[in-house]
Amino acid sequence: MERRFKGIAASPGIEIGKAVFRKSPKPRFTYQFLLNKSDVKKELDRFKRAVDQVKKEIKDVKSGLGHNPPLKEIKPILDTYLIVLSDPIFFKATLRRIKEEKINAEWALMKTVEDIEGIFGKIEDEYIKQRVQDIRYIAKKIFGFLGSTTNTTISSSGNILIADELSPTEATKLPTKQIGAFVTETGGLTSHTAIVAQALKLPAVVGVKGISQEVKNGDMVIVDGQRGIVIVNPNPDTLRQYKQRQRHYSLLCKELEHYINITAHTLDGKILRVMANVELFEEIPSVLEMGAEGIGLFRTEFFYLQHNELPNEEALYNYFKKVVKAIYPYPVTFRTLDFGGDKLSSYLHSGKEINPALGLRAIRLCLTQRDIFCTQLRAILRASQHGNVRLLFPLISSLEEIQETKQILISLKEGLEKEACKPFTPIPLGIMVEVPSAVAIIDLLVQEVDFISIGTNDLIQYALAIDRNNEQVAYLYQPLHPAVLRMLKQITDTAHQRGITVSVCGEMARDPIYTPLLVGLGIDEISLNVQNIPIIKKLICSLSFKEAQVLVKELLTFKTVQEIKRFYLQHIKFWFKNLEELFSQDEFENLEEKYGKTIEESCLHE
Ligand code: PEP
Numbered sequence: 001m002e003r004r005f006k007g008i009a010a011s012p013g014i015e016i017g018k019a020v021f022r023k024s025p026k027p028r029f030t031y032q033f034l035l036n037k038s039d040v041k042k043e044l045d046r047f048k049r050a051v052d053q054v055k056k057e058i059k060d061v062k063s064g065l066g067h068n069p070p071l072k073e074i075k076p077i078l079d080t081y082l083i084v085l086s087d088p089i090f091f092k093a094t095l096r097r098i099k100e101e102k103i104n105a106e107w108a109l110m111k112t113v114e115d116i117e118g119i120f121g122k123i124e125d126e127y128i129k130q131r132v133q134d135i136r137y138i139a140k141k142i143f144g145f146l147g148s149t150t151n152t153t154i155s156s157s158g159n160i161l162i163a164d165e166l167s168p169t170e171a172t173k174l175p176t177k178q179i180g181a182f183v184t185e186t187g188g189l190t191s192h193t194a195i196v197a198q199a200l201k202l203p204a205v206v207g208v209k210g211i212s213q214e215v216k217n218g219d220m221v222i223v224d225g226q227r228g229i230v231i232v233n234p235n236p237d238t239l240r241q242y243k244q245r246q247r248h249y250s251l252l253c254k255e256l257e258h259y260i261n262i263t264a265h266t267l268d269g270k271i272l273r274v275m276a277n278v279e280l281f282e283e284i285p286s287v288l289e290m291g292a293e294g295i296g297l298f299r300t301e302f303f304y305l306q307h308n309e310l311p312n313e314e315a316l317y318n319y320f321k322k323v324v325k326a327i328y329p330y331p332v333t334f335r336t337l338d339f340g341g342d343k344l345s346s347y348l349h350s351g352k353e354i355n356p357a358l359g360l361r362a363i364r365l366c367l368t369q370r371d372i373f374c375t376q377l378r379a380i381l382r383a384s385q386h387g388n389v390r391l392l393f394p395l396i397s398s399l400e401e402i403q404e405t406k407q408i409l410i411s412l413k414e415g416l417e418k419e420a421c422k423p424f425t426p427i428p429l430g431i432m433v434e435v436p437s438a439v440a441i442i443d444l445l446v447q448e449v450d451f452i453s454i455g456t457n458d459l460i461q462y463a464l465a466i467d468r469n470n471e472q473v474a475y476l477y478q479p480l481h482p483a484v485l486r487m488l489k490q491i492t493d494t495a496h497q498r499g500i501t502v503s504v505c506g507e508m509a510r511d512p513i514y515t516p517l518l519v520g521l522g523i524d525e526i527s528l529n530v531q532n533i534p535i536i537k538k539l540i541c542s543l544s545f546k547e548a549q550v551l552v553k554e555l556l557t558f559k560t561v562q563e564i565k566r567f568y569l570q571h572i573k574f575w576f577k578n579l580e581e582l583f584s585q586d587e588f589e590n591l592e593e594k595y596g597k598t599i600e601e602s603c604l605h606e
């Protein structure tokens with residue numbers, strides 16, 4: 001009987017084949033109290049030795065990756081492991097426990113991991129939260145060398161690996177000639193396992209709870225890495241449908257290569273610059289490989305989050321300079337610190353807030369903790385002299401905020417020019433429009449800046465009063481809400497009247513569904529995660545700007561989300577004929593459910 005499981009679409013592509021199992025063993029050990037000093041010493045040595053063995057293994061994997069371009073993205077992950085292995089809250093904390101509590105290495109390590117899990121459990125940012133998986137994985141490796149687990153191997157000869165979990169190093173060691181896709185019970189979209197799957201170009205679905213109990217070795221399995229679906233023992237109809245989809249998908253991938261090297265323009269010649277959202281320097285090679293024309297949003301806070309203490313100006317300058325040079329001649333848009341809200345750091349003592357999303361975050365925090373802000377701005381200004389830099393300020397909600405920020409910037413620039421005894425090249429300044437008050441005074445704000453970047457993630461959250469991280473109200477998070485459409489239109493038109501460019505860098509830019517809308521609104525630039533860049537470029541190239549404009553005009557006449565969605569969907573299904581493989585987003589599936597007739601069916605009837 002056919003059974004379907006829903007997980008998280010971690011790496012695109014479709015694979016059909018036979019299941020092969022890999023269950024990782026649970027570490028087994030007991031509590032031991034150490035009676036004398038020599039036992040404690042033995043235990044300390046045993047732990048240190050195991051850590052060294054893990055380090056060696058990771059280094060071996062790293063050097064084994066060679067210069068294989070897709071795999072080089074894995075290197076930073078392995079470097080992170082090496083850092084964790086030496087991190088005081090991991091390494092020294094365990095040694096201290098062995099010594100002070102006189103307990104065996106396994107027990108001490110288990111307690112360290114529990115402590116770290118407790119800290120991570122309180123973090124809301126999904127990316128950071130996922131890093132706890134790395135800690136667990138490293139601990140597991142150490143348990144292995146302490147003799148508390150045995151290694152597992154893949155025995156039977158299927159090509160769809162089903163595992164309770166799969167660490168990035170294990171994923172790199174997969175026999176890729178045999179394994180064509182994998183499914184895991186744990187992991188999230190931003191887990192390192194997902195990143196490795198994308199680098200290896202293996203379709204993957206992660207976070208499929210209970211899957212290992214439901215599948216037997218040799219069962220027929222379809223992995224739909226695009227939609228996050230796993231189908232076990234498909235019926236003949238499903239199988240036929242998926243074989244066809246697989247063919248479409250591989251044709252589409254071939255076709256997409258063409259779009260990597262071109263500037264996206266509509267059929268009637270309107271150019272839309274497609275750029276990348278980046279969090280860390282390590283992503284830059286893929287930014288260039290996927291055809292981004294620069295970085296439209298560099299979330300600078302992630303560099304800070306990698307450190308246990310505030311990085312100083314020199315460290316920031318060197319980092320930013322590295323980014324600027326690597327992406328040159330394309331521009332990089334550095335967004336100043338967007339800390340607070342869901343992104344927290346232990347060294348920023350902003351106090352506990354009942355409602356952090358409405359609290360001291362982003363520009364507010366920077367204007368309050370001036371020294372941190374000035375250090376960052378000085379570093380960016382200095383780095384800007386090495387290439388093409390734009391500055392972007394998050395969460396601007398009033399004219400005063402941007403005016404005050406500009407004053408600070410002017411005086412920092414003057415100071416730097418004096419120090420360097422030469423004038424600094426001016427850099428374009430922009431604001432993120434992500435608060436409704438900024439939309440209401442957009443006519444005033446556009447007079448202060450050189451470009452506008454719309455942060456739709458926050459704009460929708462604040463406009464509709466929907467917490468973007470709260471599952472319970474996720475159904476109300478509606479990019480096609482008439483209020484959102486009106487805001488987008490108002491921002492774009494006002495900025496264009498002033499002659500400045502408008503970019504969109506929230507998730508709406510990443511989702512193919514919204515491409516016609518953004519084109520029709522007349523957006524000049526979009527910035528999104530690298531994976532979707534070729535497909536978004538293709539969609540832009542398949543649209544007529546004039547028709548998209550007419551569509552937006554009509555959408556603005558509707559009063560409800562339902563009406564807008566229905567009308568919008570009817571239109572885009574004709575425009576995106578045969579591109580059904582794109583529509584992996586849950587949003588679209590929800591729409592399909594609501595409107596009965598699926599996009600896919602409509603396309604097939606064409
Ligand atoms: C946004 O709010 O749309 C945005 C791009 O910023 P972030 O997701 O980092 O808050």
Ligand code: MG
Nearest residue numbers: 434455457458
């Ligand atoms: Mg934001």
